[in-house]
Amino acid sequence: MASYGMLAEFASADELLEAARRTRAAGYRRIEAYSPFPVHGLVEALGPHRDRIPLLTLIGGILGGAGGYFMQWYSAVISFPINVGGRPAHSWPSFIPVTFELAVLGAALFAVGGMLVLNGLPTLYHPLFNVEAFELASRNRFYLCVRCSDARYDAVEVERHLESLDPLLVQEVPA
Amino acid sequence: MAQVFDRGLVLALKIGTLVAIALTATLLVSWRWSIDYPNAQGAPPQQPLPFSHQHHVRDDGIDCRYCHSGVEKSAFAGMPGSNVCLTCHSQLFRDSPAFAPLHASARTGRRLQWTRVNDLPDFVYFDHSAHVSHGVPCKECHGRIDQMPLTARARSLEMQWCLSCHRNPGGHLVSPAAVFDMNAQLPASRAERRAQLAHYDVLSRKWLTDCSTCHR
């Protein structure tokens, strides 16, 4: 297909939010919104969104903790049990700190890793960057993009709809 | 603004990353390899004269203890003095050029300088007598020395190798008579292993993995 989608530029977060709601109301499903800072409620406006990061974090934490404790238990009890100061091989109280730290580490790595993967980052090349104005998306402008992969996508229709949201400009994004 | 990264650049970056990773990996491996033991496993080092265990042990059937006389009594198995070699070689192969260093040493009293094949770090205290008296056959550490025209290191001599036996010695012990026998059969069954352990009274082998057993 020829293009990535139709992009509309707004001056404020509220306008973007409003535009998003109306676009979705207009029946478009594949909508993307871009803002220089997290805008409250924007995601919901774009459609149902499930946040998987917390679950991933929990999994990471459990893996890290369990793995950590197992490592200590295995090395101190199974692999090479040594009499250290008369303490038993399995001195569990001493194993707690490392277990905790590894749990935290696992959770943190999963949280960040999950965030990047789910966001598909890094994506150094992206069609949107071909749009001259889009550099303001990281400054003070707000963008709404209807993807042409949307079932109801029709360049003319979409453009008219977007114009109706009185944006600063509307422009087609080449693929 | 224009694309900072066009598709080509992105591709280049990806490839570059992979290459970098591969490079570091190879570097690490080669470094690890370079700090390994001087005499590689299986490669006979340069010796003053081409002594063949194969010939002396297999062909002539000379007992290990004839030359390595300390092996049952001392930590150090002992290396034969030139006079020991000369008990035979004052007659045999007198004029073979290979024996020149031997006769020279006997004449001048200058000692032969053999390169140690099984070289342990100085902080490891291996005791031959302890192992021999507990039924560890020569071949368990020195391999089939009777099949080596030139002597080479048969085992890694790394700590994990020592531990593998010290942790469960049963499978590595033979009857006292068979210690110096290159064809000695190692105990196969569980029962045999226990029998050997019992015979050498190493049923409690806690101390076998004590640090102090090898390090002082």
Add this chain to the structure above:
Amino acid sequence: MAKSVAPALEPTQPPARQTYASVSDRIADLVLKRRSRWPWFLGFTLALLCMLAFCVACAVLFWKGPGIWGVNIPVAWGYAIGNFVWWIGIGHAGTFISAILLLLRQHWRTSINRFAEAMTLFAAGIAGIFPVLHLGRPWFFYWLLPYPNVMELWPQWRSPLVWDIFAISTYLIVSLLFWYIGLIPDLATLRDRAKTRGRQIVYGLFALGWRGEARHWARHQSAYLLIAGLATPLVVSVHSVVSLDFAIGNTPGYHSTIFPPYFVAGALFSGFAMVLTLAIPLRHFFRLHDLITLQHLENAAKVLLATGWLVAYGYLCEIFMAYYSGDRFEMYVVKDRLAGPYAPVYWALLVCNVLVPQVLWWRKARRNVALLFVLSLVVNMGMWMERFLIVVSSLHRDFLPSSWGMFHPTGWDWTHLIGSIGTFALLFLLFVRFLPAISIYEIREQLHEQRKEGA
């Protein structure tokens, strides 16, 4: 503690005349447009020299051994461990500000969390060097890590030093992640505003192609929040573990249950002191008075005052517990601190950490920038003396009087201390030169909310 800073919201927000564009440009241009002036170059040169001295000292150390220091038997730990604890302590305020204050919705943190986090990273990084330097055979430091090896040996998990390794590396990694994902949107801003190709590529690479898509933001925010949640117990655990290096030991003066909380409080105390030490010149030289306002400094000062009292409580507890326990060794340690050969250090640290901060009861003092700066230095010094005292004075006279001794620092001890400070300064100077010292997107967000409240 949150209470003590909560009421001070209003004046810490950026003035209304600011716009998304203006804040973005101002902060970004500090990095992109603004040419460095002589103070920066001066500071950079000095820091560089110190860093070089540090490297030389390390080279000599590796070549000759820890004997170049004043350490001995019984005082087998000296400056190296003192510096380690001190730096780790400093490395706490950053995460505290970013994480805990974030969870507590302390919005004033936004203008100081970024460089506070950077400070944390650098401090923790430098702290991490010292335990390695301090080894007799530093080239074997990796034996403290669990990895399969031909010796079939593992770390000895009962040793607090092993806990340290894990605590500190975890802390470093988590702080780095936290700092970095906070940076991503701002890196994108820099990428988009950079004029030269080189900068576009460098910033672009680290921005990972961030576009500010709504769902990305959502995940970004929840990850950010979660890590903040994780970092909170972590930051507490790290200095607790560090304190266990001592508390686990049976040495009188080490062996004390108060140590974990006492160390954490001390960490925040010194951390906030360092925040002030950095914030004040920062806002002065970069003219950020409207972003880092007096109110920010005052809040930090209040935290300083509060944590100062916690530390003071720790001091008191030590003395009381010694007498309460009736343990003659513990009691002797206290006596030795009060009147022994290291008593001057003890009294000096009491003045620095307990007496002097009391001026912060007065609002005028809290809002007097010059005074705050001096005070922060004094506290930093005091905290270093505390670490020194804990390490050395407990060791130098323990159970058997026959083996009592003294510690006398050598030139190399000092070089390592000053050198590490220089290295820290160097990293920080580079940071403010090449990265946004204030979180741009959070300021934008704040403006936005402010507008809504305005409306």
Add this chain to the structure above:
Amino acid sequence: MHDRKYDAGADDLDAFAQERRRVLKLMAAAAAMAGGACSGPPPEKIVPYVDTPEQSLPGKPLFYATATRLSGYGTGVLVEANEGRPTKVEGNPLHPASLGATDVFSQAAVLQLWDPARSQTPLRDGRVATWDEFLLDTENGLRELDASRGDGLFVLTGAVCSPTLQSQLEALHSRYPGMRWHQYDPLHRDNELRGSELAFGRAVDTRYSFDRARVVLSLDADVVSAAPHSVRYAHDLASLRRPHADRMSRLYALESFPGLIGARADHRVALPPADIERFAFRLGRDLGVAPAVVGDSPAPSFEKALVDDLLAAGAAALVLPGPAMPPRVHALVHAINHRLGGQGQTFEHTPPVAFKPVANVESIRTLADAMRAGRVRMLVILEGNPVYDAPADLEFAARLRTVARSVHLSAYADETSAYCRWHLPRVHEFEQWSDVRAFDGTASIVQPIIAPLYGGHSAHELLNVLLRSGAAAHDTVRGVWQRTFGNTDQDERWRTALRDGVIANTRAAAVTLAPELAESIFSNPPPPVDLAINFVADQSVRDGEFANNAWLQELPRSMSKLTWDNAAYVSPSTAARLKIASGDEVELRRAGRTVRAGVWVLPNHADDCVTVPLGYGRTRAGPVGDGIGFDAYRLRTLDAPWHGSVELIRTGAQRLLVTTQHHSRMEGRDLVRTATLAQFARNPQFATDEEIEKVPEHTLYPDRPYDGYKWGMAIDLNACIGCNACTIACQAENNIPVVGKEQVLRGREMHWIRVDRYFHDHDSGVDFQPVPCMHCEHAPCEEVCPVGATVHDSQGLNVQVYNRCVGTRFCSNNCPYKVRRFNFLQYVDRTQESLKALRNPDVTVRERGVMEKCSYCIQRIQRGRIEAERLGRKLRDGEVVTACQAACPAQAISFGDLNDPGSAVRAAKASPRNYALLAELNTRPRTTYLARVINPRPDDTEE
């Protein structure tokens, strides 16, 4: 790469080449470094013998019986040789002066042997020469002497206790009747000799049997320290110090300088020398062997108690006169001892063991006069270093320079060598054939363990040269004993002598005598002295002959714990009076001579008295011994060999004196626990009764079982005399490096077993406490090591795995006993070949950055264990002996298997006196202590 570099070097015309050359250089360097960093261990060589020697078994040490010398007298030792290298000295159980133990000097002998600074070539007028040149030159000398029948031939020796040397001297004398033989040893026994002449009209030696003495008084006689008989006497003394209601002896001591015997005494008074002499007079009066003397007692209560005890003990009482006491005191003491009736029981007289003993000071003076008069044609110095240690007013150096033909045989090219025409390197005891008699006359053959390392010759060989006999030393010695052995089974007896290290029935026979004192000797009692000077042998370097021995230099002196130095010792009150403090430099003046010394204020020292140890301030001792301390000999004149008066002036300067123990009080901590015999009888549990509730009964973790061997140690604080033999024996056994004065100053000495010394707060008592690793079952050090470099083995040993240690030093912090030692720098000398040969092959040599500590001599445990397993049996008690235990003269240390019901250590730990140090920490130490019991007169402790 290097070649390429040099190719490039060929064309250094244009800048390019220069540049290229530089780059290549860098590359070459980089490559070299990379190589250095990456190459593994170098290939090791095995070098077999050409002719495998008899009974040598590489990997197994051999022990040879021989003897070491001290002031000419012998002590039997067994020398451990590994592959022919002497590495360790043990006492010879069959030898009466050793009984299996040794003193510090025997232990240090191996370092002396391997000392690279030993003289390695003859010197003629200080220039390198050869032995043959010497023979030639001497031959000329001898021809002249033949003409004069020996007039002008002078020989200087120390005390001659070698039958072979004796016979050679006799032979020389019969060949050259004009030959004059002089003896000088700076630590001479002139007073003893003169004393016996005063009492008996003849020279006799007196032997003591402390194991039979119930009451002993020492008049400044530190018989257990640094003398040829010390080891034996320490052993005998200890045997009667075990706490037994009726069999424990009581010890009285009068001393100026706090010595070892004073530290063990039940009653001790510190007096300046003159007062001790005066006290002796009063004692003589009290016991009715001397006329009444005016003046009151310097120590009344002490005197009363003492006299009562002596009289009560009668024949079981013994009075010891110190070597520094004037002859008349020795005579008086003979009278007292005979009056008490102990002859044959507590003491006996024998003809002198030494050959023709003479008064040394007189002897060296006449030699000096002869030199001044130019009567000396040839002077042969077989022993000693007179230029350094002869009485200062003899100006010996100046005299010696005038001698045409002087020969000095010595191990080091020392001060005297510098003034002699010929210096000849002397072989070490372990390199020569000789023989020597012990203090009680027992003779031993000295056999070489190793061929001379640096060439060199023995006194016997030198005398053979003068005798123009071609005989080798071995034949000479053998020949001498041939006569004694007679022709029957001659070889057998010789072999037995070599194997046993003693020659049967050569002990000097006792003679019964009765003293007769002339009244006159008691006239003019010693005049009071404002400030007395007291010359003593240094505990480590003695008269200076061990000055270049680093082990001994670094060995802390028992009382002051000073190392690497001597000092002018004064008592605290005297220091206050003179306004001086430790570390101040003072100028000592007497008889127009001055010496600058550092002051050390020492509790328990006598007031109004300065003690100056001899043996320091050497200028040609060698790299180790040169230029440290001050030379007290400069103040030692003919008229004052031991005591005199001295002036002391502060210079205002400071001297750096380093000690290994900075704090001398116990601070009320019950580290050394002491009771009187009476208290002990009342409460045998005194050592532990209040500690019991301190030991936590309950622990979170279950105790670990130790079946099999369970090693433990018990140290009897009642027996320990603080002589340091254990410390240095351990140093020799375990390859412990010396660190030098500067490092000791920083608190980095490496001794694995240290002897803590505590002065009492209220009385003048002293406690010694040897502290090795406690091998705690709940070892605090192990719990904190991050790499498991210090862990327990199944025998319950706390092992230190050097090759695993990364050097966090956490273990040392957590060790309540501070017995761990750290290699802060590269202390072990990796370059000096001869020192490598010295090291024990069974003990890892530690590199820098590694923690180390006492291992209970694990190498000995493992050797014994492997041996026992080879024989298919368990180790028996006493088969494993630690180095410290073996060396201890007082047998204070017992070591063994705690699971062996019959083991000595278990018996020791069963004693009610047994207690653990810092037990309240629940470390469960395997090393425990037996509390001290002293035996003062009941009436003065019970009030």
